[in-house]
Amino acid sequence: MLKVEGLTVKYGNITAVNNISFEVPQGKIIALVGNNGAGKTTTLKTISCLLKSANGKIIFDGNDIIGQQPHKVARQGLVHIPEGRHIFPRLTVKENLTISSFSRTIKFKHFKKEMEEVFEIFPKLKERQKQLAGTLSGGEQQMLAIARGILQKPKLLTLDEPSMGLAPIIVEDVFESITRINKQGTTILLVEQNAQMALSAADFGYVMEVGEIVLNGSGASLLNDPNVKKIYLGEVD
Amino acid sequence: MLFQQILNGLTIGAVYALVALGYTLAYGILGLINFSHGEIYMMGAFIAFTCISIFNWNIWLSLILAVVICGLIGIVVEIVAFRSIRHGARSSQLISAIGVSIVLQNIAMLTWSSRTQPFPQIITTKIIKINDIVISNLQIYILATAVILMVTLYLLLYKSRIGIAIRATSQDPDTTSLMGINVNKIISITFAVGSVLGAAAGILMGLYYNSIVFNMGYTVGLKAFVAAILGGIGNIPGTMLGGILLGFVESISAGFISSQYKDALAFLIMIIVLLVKPTGIFGTKEVEKV
Ligand SMILES: Nc1ncnc2c1ncn2[C@@H]1O[C@H](COP(=O)(O)OP(=O)(O)OP(=O)(O)O)[C@@H](O)[C@H]1O
Ligand SMILES: [Mg+2]
Numbered sequence A: 001m002l003k004v005e006g007l008t009v010k011y012g013n014i015t016a017v018n019n020i021s022f023e024v025p026q027g028k029i030i031a032l033v034g035n036n037g038a039g040k041t042t043t044l045k046t047i048s049c050l051l052k053s054a055n056g057k058i059i060f061d062g063n064d065i066i067g068q069q070p071h072k073v074a075r076q077g078l079v080h081i082p083e084g085r086h087i088f089p090r091l092t093v094k095e096n097l098t099i100s101s102f103s104r105t106i107k108f109k110h111f112k113k114e115m116e117e118v119f120e121i122f123p124k125l126k127e128r129q130k131q132l133a134g135t136l137s138g139g140e141q142q143m144l145a146i147a148r149g150i151l152q153k154p155k156l157l158t159l160d161e162p163s164m165g166l167a168p169i170i171v172e173d174v175f176e177s178i179t180r181i182n183k184q185g186t187t188i189l190l191v192e193q194n195a196q197m198a199l200s201a202a203d204f205g206y207v208m209e210v211g212e213i214v215l216n217g218s219g220a221s222l223l224n225d226p227n228v229k230k231i232y233l234g235e236v237d
Numbered sequence B: 001m002l003f004q005q006i007l008n009g010l011t012i013g014a015v016y017a018l019v020a021l022g023y024t025l026a027y028g029i030l031g032l033i034n035f036s037h038g039e040i041y042m043m044g045a046f047i048a049f050t051c052i053s054i055f056n057w058n059i060w061l062s063l064i065l066a067v068v069i070c071g072l073i074g075i076v077v078e079i080v081a082f083r084s085i086r087h088g089a090r091s092s093q094l095i096s097a098i099g100v101s102i103v104l105q106n107i108a109m110l111t112w113s114s115r116t117q118p119f120p121q122i123i124t125t126k127i128i129k130i131n132d133i134v135i136s137n138l139q140i141y142i143l144a145t146a147v148i149l150m151v152t153l154y155l156l157l158y159k160s161r162i163g164i165a166i167r168a169t170s171q172d173p174d175t176t177s178l179m180g181i182n183v184n185k186i187i188s189i190t191f192a193v194g195s196v197l198g199a200a201a202g203i204l205m206g207l208y209y210n211s212i213v214f215n216m217g218y219t220v221g222l223k224a225f226v227a228a229i230l231g232g233i234g235n236i237p238g239t240m241l242g243g244i245l246l247g248f249v250e251s252i253s254a255g256f257i258s259s260q261y262k263d264a265l266a267f268l269i270m271i272i273v274l275l276v277k278p279t280g281i282f283g284t285k286e287v288e289k290v
Helices: A041-045 A068-073 A095-099 A107-122 A123-128 A138-150 A168-185 A195-201 A219-224 A226-231 B004-030 B037-054 B061-086 B090-110 B135-157 B161-171 B173-178 B183-209 B214-232 B236-256 B260-275
Strands: A004-013 A014-024 A031-034 A054-060 A078-081 A156-160 A187-192 A204-209 A210-218 B127-130 B132-138
Touching: A004 A041, A004 A095, A014 A031, A014 A041, A014 A210, A014 B004, A031 A041, A031 A168, A031 A195, A041 A054, A041 A078, A041 A156, A041 A187, A068 A078, A068 B173, A078 A138, A095 A107, A095 A138, A095 B161, A107 A123, A107 A138, A123 A138, A123 B135, A123 B161, A138 A156, A138 A168, A138 B236, A168 A195, A187 A195, A195 A204, A195 A219, A204 A219, A210 A219, A219 B260, B004 B037, B004 B132, B004 B135, B004 B161, B004 B183, B004 B214, B004 B236, B037 B061, B037 B090, B037 B183, B061 B090, B090 B214, B132 B135, B135 B161, B135 B183, B161 B173, B161 B183, B173 B183, B183 B214, B214 B236, B214 B260, B236 B260
Parallel strands: A031 A187, A031 A204, A078 A156, A156 A187
Antiparallel strands: A004 A014, A004 A054, A204 A210, B127 B132
């Protein structure tokens, strides 16, 4: 589904991502974990083409998408839920959701049905449809961001730190919805600092450190890796 | 006397409001003060004048053509003058806007000369007198047109898909593009809408004063900017009220003080508002951009 080959991204002369390669096979959940500043957000922004100055290859659905415009990439089904949620605070919850339909060729009647399905996953949003999205709590905003992403009908959904700033119990809700979406057929690329949660949910994981991928393996094997345990899970042996 | 001034103020204020909305739309979507907007107002009047008085075309066709061409000019101005410096310094955007203004004014002067021209009287003025209050049918047409345009704008922004996309772009363009929306297209549409309103205002003013001149956009542009600042630039309802308010202030000061001071008064008010409440009279702390 997605194949990243030798990707390097620079901000001016700072190299934020250095020659990384990884793969996201169809139907899987792939986690990309790492500490602050490792280059995770940079990687996702490059994949969705928000960042332009990149070298290497990003093959999505058989095409190299480097240098394309972000709205075109989104229309191909590569949907990015950015770090910090980025809902539209002064649009209502409903407007935030309907905006997902604008680039799709779908009858509004059918879209409404999809919206009802999404409300089943996130019932809170249904109650708050008319409210300005900026007045939602942090957890609700994250739900809205995910719901908005689902309604874009992604083939591949990339999520950047969906657990950031949320209480542990809400984090569980969020991860539950992510696995649910995946079971319904959407491939997921998940970026997290919360390595424990991400690797438990993932089929396969990559660990990033200062712009490079230093480890990879199945979710379970990375969770048991002594280095991962020490650095990312805060366990002392 | 007071009622008369209020009526005159309302008429002129409605026109200021239409022009001011162009400032607010550009500011809302790009955070940009488009000082060339007054020239679109002038172009609207001159293109309508050309189609009607020189080519003798059908009046409705001419009016529609004038606003549509101005909409296109707005799109071109954004692409040529603002797109490449969208993320640049405010000062370069300002200079670019002033440059566009000079270019458009000079094009107008070369095309139509620097003389004041009579605007075609497509409506025969009728005066209605109630006691000592004089109302012209023109005033009613101007007010009605302005109200219709503002209601249409409101519906467009708040009840249509394009409107949602415009407001989303003004809040967060990057995320809007992640929604599969072509942000450049939305920005073009926004400039077209603002320019259509400005051109309509120019035509209404041409009718009202029945003369047009190549630099007519300068003062009105500045005043509309004052109106936008008054109401809170970026804030749609605030801008509408700001325009009306400025119209009142002008006509009341013209009636009770002296018409010579009305322009000075407008700018004095702007300075006071900027000092006392920089977000505008109707602006809140967090400005609702578009
Ligand atoms: N716009 C920018 N200009 C310059 N440097 C940047 C910019 N954005 C990020 N960087 C740098 O690139 C590196 C990677 O940043 P990035 O945001 O990708 O990290 P991250 O892994 O997402 O971190 P976090 O977990 O804190 O979100 C950091 O050193 C950061 O300072
Ligand atoms: Mg990040």
